[in-house]
Amino acid sequence: MKKNSCLPAFIAAALICSAATSTPIVLAQDGDVATQRRAAIASPFPTGEIIVKYKSPEKFRVLDAAATQMAASAAGRDVAPLHTLTAEAMRTLSAQAGVALTHVREMSGEGHVLRLPQPLPYDEVELITKRLEQLDEVEYASPSGRRFIALTPNDSLYGQQWHYVAPAPGNYGANLPAAWDITTGAASLVVSVIDTGILFDHPDLAGRTVPGYDFITNVFIANDGNGRDPDASDPGDWSTSSDPCGASPSSWHGTHVAGTIGAATNNSTGVAGINWVSKILPVRALGRCGGTDADIIDGMRWSAGLSVPGVPANANPARVINMSLGGSGSCTSALQNAVNAVIDAGSALVVAAGNSNAPAIGFAPGNCNNVITVAATNRNGNKATYSNYGSIVEISAPGGESGSDGVLSTLNAGTTTPAAHNYMFYKGTSMAAPHVAGIVSLMLSVNALLTPEQVLSLLQTTATPFPSGSTCNTTNCGAGIVNAAAAVQAAQGSSGPPTSPRAYVPIAVKQTAPPGGGGGNLVNGDFEQGPSVGWTISSNYPSECLICDRDNLPSVGPHGGDWAAWFGGVNNENASLKQTVTIPAGAPYLGFWHVIASNDFCGDNYDVARIKVNGTDVRKINLCSTTHNPNWTKTSVNLSAYAGQSVLLELTVKTDSSIVSSWLVDDLAFQATP
Template sequence: MRISLLAATATALLCTGTATSVAAPTAPDAPAGAPAAAPAAPVAEAPVERLIVGYKSMTTEAKSDAAAAKDAKAKGAKAGEALEFDRRIGTGAALVDLGGELGKKDSQDVMAAFEADPDVAYVVPDRRMYATAVTPNDTEYNRQWDLFETTAGMRVPGAWDKATGTGVKVAVIDTGYVTHSDLSSKMVAGYDFISDSFVANDGGGRDSNAADPGDWMLQGECGNNYPERDYDSSWHGTHVAGTIAAAANNSKGIAGIAYNATVQPVRVLGKCGGTTADIMDGITWASGGTVAGVPSNPNPADVINMSLGGSGACDAGTQSAITAAVNRGTSVVVAAGNSNANAANFNPANCNNVITVAASDREGNRASYSNYGTVVDITAPGGETAVSSANGIWSTLNSGSRGPVSENYEAYQGTSMAAPHVAGLAALMYQANPSITPAQVESAIKSNARTLPGTCSGGCGAGLADAAATLGAGTGGTPTGKVFTNSADVNVLDNTTVTSSIPVSGVGGYAPAALKIDVDIRHTYRGDLKVEIVAPSGASALLKDFSTSDSADNVITTYTVDASSVLADGTWKLRVTDNYSGDTGYIASWSLTF
């Protein structure tokens, strides 16, 4: 079976049409609805509204809220300000409200009043923190409505505080890769699996060079009067790769969805398309399987993107390659097709164990060309350049009509463009939780989708993919009441850091916004200890910090943390650090309640 390249035929590479080329990355006017750049953290110190006051452990103020409130009023009167006790922080410190914003000098006067008190261990401002992820400075970013627009964008910026794809590997099984400076730092060595030298169009058959020499075709040269006219090179694999992982914040071009991920080009499509056998080998090799006569892949993919397809049922060979890839832990994302027909009749969109992606336009309707139906799992922006190039998906390309000439950016439309949006989202998820499975990736993407803001006839899966919701920017998982415990003793010696682990399975989805952590640590002079919880993704939260004034014994308490941004299943760790000599102890037990 041969899978063809162009959307004009019954089979498709799954992009349709191009728009005006952008030869040089200039800064365009912002389209309607484009967000203003997120503010950077202020350089100057902001006015202070509250103070955090740590009293020495044996003082009355450390034990009594009433005493702390009385002391706050007294300190305020001394400094000429109206101070109020607000609440007790988890560490035991008092949060003191200054009665309004105070400038630097006034707040320093109040702090000096506390610092002069021998019963006070420390006093610090309650500072405001800011998100570190800001709108990228890439010059074409304002064209990327598909990432950020409120109506039908995929809400990608809301996920970038959780993950950017670091350490994740994505294989793009496509036409290969033509050099582009907005992608060069993201690429790892791939492979050319095209076995027919005519189709390869590079002077040979299979080899380790996945460079795209161009897939231009002359009328009728592929047989059976196909194609019906001359076609220029598409540079399709490079466009797909840019959507997934183009460099961000490099003052040029676009920003990829998983802009810190790596991309591996796996070339299976050339002049006249590609064959099922070559595609099967590409899937196998990309996911870490063995292909006879081909060196093993040093960078097996976490995610495979296949923006390609042909008509007919999912053949047993393609299905076996996909199933094996998924069993190795690789998520496989495929385009639904561009025939405005039921995707159940298109391969590999109708294969099992894949995430099949339909395309939406800028208003959130099913794109006029997009396939549909019950085999569609999710919809993502695919654009409609027939309306305007501004409504297409902008990404990395080349200006050459046959061979490569100069790098540029162009707008394409198609389910080919929708699929890499989901592949990029999957890459973010693999960073957030390296132990996530392909089934969990698909489930989380579908369960966090939002209703298409426009219309969809025929079936668009779970709805429009939502990166921010999928990465846990929402309310997290529903509490289940499931409890996981580790009662094995772990010694905590002087000046050491130790961990105790709890494997969690069967919860599914994201952890709750109020994750309960019960801790029983036996240790004299608990002020020596810092206690942290570490999620399977590697994200951590401070439960208890060091304190030079807390001389009491043992940490036996329940903490509650907002864990809604991390997936529940995987190995959780309690990390305990002792920073002093003379007192030791052990972790007696701890538990998690989801």
């Protein structure tokens, strides 16, 4: 179901569970799962920071010697130099933004984090960044949005890790035992976990890490009394009822994720990890009430061995990066640039699809190009009830359901600060993603020459098919359920370029009926015959309805009857409805009812609807704050120039990457007068 709001929001995209208790093994209780997309995006999470990058960064920055020295002191060793923006640059940016901006810090990729006077709703911050992008010297400006936590071993609890077993009816695991017969990992390989930090002294994680870093700059989010430093341990991410995200106990989320990837294995203790040998690089970017894009982006680049101003060089670059995190909204330019840099450095990025039972295209960073987006399945090989889905999902992995049907891994009993170490069943795409990340690390252990593109291709071509009758298929859950043994075996013999380039959200054209029934007057102009009659539908969101019934429309509903056309509602849409019609000589005006819901800028580079005849615009409608009208309104288009002719009639919408707009259309008919 599409969004029914033109404003983006950020929601928890990974973890669904209750707090751990002091018992050694704890069953997670059912959490609240957003089952409708409109519920998932209802409450925008404000942000007070933006990211700006100049086309020629060196022209607008100066060395900040004091900040560099302070960062080096906190790190205890040399760091990459820090720069600040010139006073003139800050004056220009503030004037263009319409608010006083404060420079916070230089970040990786030559971007700069700027602070607003106070946090604002996300859509208002998007408007500010769009104003900044109108400056010729600015390459991009993005909100720094908030993201949230989405051989047979002899380990004593291994028998409860159903999610590792060979796939079979009623128990569709990831097939680890046969993979371990080939490899248990390589000592030279590192896997990064960008998360809440890790409890290093957990008995199943002790000695399994290399030195990481805490990238959280905001002291409130950090929850440890300081900002960035080399201590990537998890102090707890609990919050209270007075905090903006509400009350929540500590999740120990990063510890659970790390245990799936690399808990000490074959040690007669606790659980088994997927990779027994390779080390984990803990990167702390999430804390109380989540984390910011700016911190996450720096953590991504640093994980891959790229330079981050004010931070020591990473001596142990990771070939695999797990990101069990996300939030609703588009993949911003800042996020996509970071993804591209990481992939170019040779690191594979594995991202949780999210837990809102909604199209994954609406959640970042899983909707960024070139990441491996992972949905969650249950024991029976069905889509987990909470898992996001859609054409951008590459593959699925066990994410579990309630209780012992969840994913068992390392945890802690503390509801605030750390207490007794334990193990717990969690469910979520946060649990599915590290299965894939761990398996990718095994693949790279047998073939270090694999590129991220080859890794994805092998994962998909070796995946276990979804069982007959599954609620998952290759349209909504990716290529199948990850199969460790098949993927590792294929990696051993793989060489050369990827077998096929990645097609990310390909344009899909669905032929619903001969256009217009072979000519004649408008067919199904009121859409009451559903999507299968009269219209040819084209959309790059094939899982979304374009001709929608009342249950799948925003709250305004259809104008008449039970059906209407809904364009937009998501970012980066390119969609159309077409049919061949004969324009009546005595009724050459095309009348229709429509709704425009938008808070976007006006202009051809933003969100635009068009009505075309034979490929030529006969009406252009900017979907923006000026044209916004949330009520059904009647209008018409004069087509008298085509009277008596058979023509191709087309309704199209193209939306940009931010500030969602919607255009609803209903009850099209030819009429004699305007």
